[in-house]
Each structure stands twice: as structure tokens, then as C-alpha cells.
């Protein structure tokens with residue numbers, strides 16, 4: 001299946017990324033021949049392929065693979081979906097939770113597919129704002145629900161480990177389409193996710 005978690009790595013990419021990490025090890029003053037890190041360029045190359053596997057995946061296909069006709073037309077919420085992504089500015093992690101809601105319009109979607117598409121978009125170089133809209137638009141244009149809402153709360157390592165070095169700040173982004181543009185519906189969603 002196109003959305004299977006990456007278990008096999010492309011030899012060509014592994015070799016290419018490995019060479020780049022070898023060069024980074026040299027540049028930071030490490031000895032790449034040292035026993036402890038002799039395999040590090042290869043490990044890091046595989047880790048980087050894992051963390052960016054979203055480029056190879058088709059999120060619309062994932063949703064389309066499990067859409068079922070159903071008359072339920074109240075709110076469906078999947079909250080507290082953990083996510084790990086890489087900021088496109090520093091290639092350092094940002095991590096947190098996504099909360100997704102939609103109001104079906106003749107079709108429901110397999111619940112697991114929502115966290116799956118979060119992972120597809122998170123496993124690319126991202127900014128939190130675009131990640132939020134990517135998820136929102138994917139659901140809106142594929143499922144064509146009566147409404148969709150996405151809230152992401154995240155911590156950015158580039159603001160913690162370096163730069164401004166703030167340990168307790170969190171960033172919240174949100175997007176609302178359709179029925180969620182009405183304050184009553186939006187407030188019900190925010191109340192149900194505990195905001």
C-alpha cells in the first residue's frame with residue numbers, strides 16, 4: 001500500500017545522504033572512523049528518509065481508500081493526535097498534537113486515516129501554519145464534508161535548543177472551513193477538545 005510506514009530504504013538515497021552526513025561529521029570536528037559513530041552516517045541517512053517519507057505518499061488516496069456512505073451528520077472529532085515534524089528553516093523537530101473534526105456530508109472516513117494523513121504531511125519539511133492548512137484542505141477537498149476544523153499545538157526545538165531558547169512557549173494554529181466558520185459550531189469543537 002502506498003501509505004505503509006517506510007521499512008525499506010532506497011539504496012541510492014541512503015548512499016547520497018550518508019555522504020552528506022559524513023561531511024557534516026568532519027565539519028563539526030568528529031572522527032568518522034571512531035568505532036561508536038562509524039555507522040552513524042548510514043543510520044542518520046535512514047532516519048532522515050523515515051522523517052521525510054511523506055513526500056512519497058499520497059494523502060488523498062489514503063482518505064479515498066476508506067470512505068463509506070453514511071447518513072451521520074453530526075460532528076466527528078479525533079483529538080490528541082501526536083505529531084512530529086521538521087521545521088523547514090532549521091531542520092529541527094517540532095512536535096505536539098493535532099485535533100481534527102469534520103461534519104460528514106453523506107460519507108464518513110475510516111478514523112485511522114485522519115492520523116495517517118497527519119503523518120504524511122508532518123513527515124516533510126514544514127512550517128506549522130502550512131501543516132495545518134495541508135491537513136485541512138486535504139480533508140475538505142477529498143471528503144467534501146459540511147465542515148472541517150484542524151487545531152495544532154506544538155513546541156519547536158529551534159526555539160528551545162538554540163536561538164531564542166524559550167522552553168515553555170507553545171504555538172497554536174487553526175483552520176476552519178464550512179460549518180466551523182459559524183462561531184457556535186467552532187465553539188462546540190473547541191469545548192470538546194478542552195480549549
Ligand SMILES: Nc1nc2c(ncn2[C@@H]2O[C@H](COP(=O)(O)OP(=O)(O)OP(=O)(O)O)[C@@H](O)[C@H]2O)c(=O)[nH]1
Pocket residue numbers: 087088089126127128129156158159162163164
Ligand atoms: N511561522 C513559523 N515560523 C517558524 C516555524 N518554525 C520555525 N520558525 C521560525 O522561522 C524563523 C526563521 O527566522 P530567521 O531569522 O531566518 O532565522 P534565525 O536567524 O535562525 O532565527 P532565530 O530562530 O530567531 O535565531 C524563526 O523566527 C523561527 O522561529 C513555523 O512552523 N512557523
Ligand SMILES: [Zn+2]
Pocket residue numbers: 087088089090091092156158159
Ligand atoms: Zn526552526
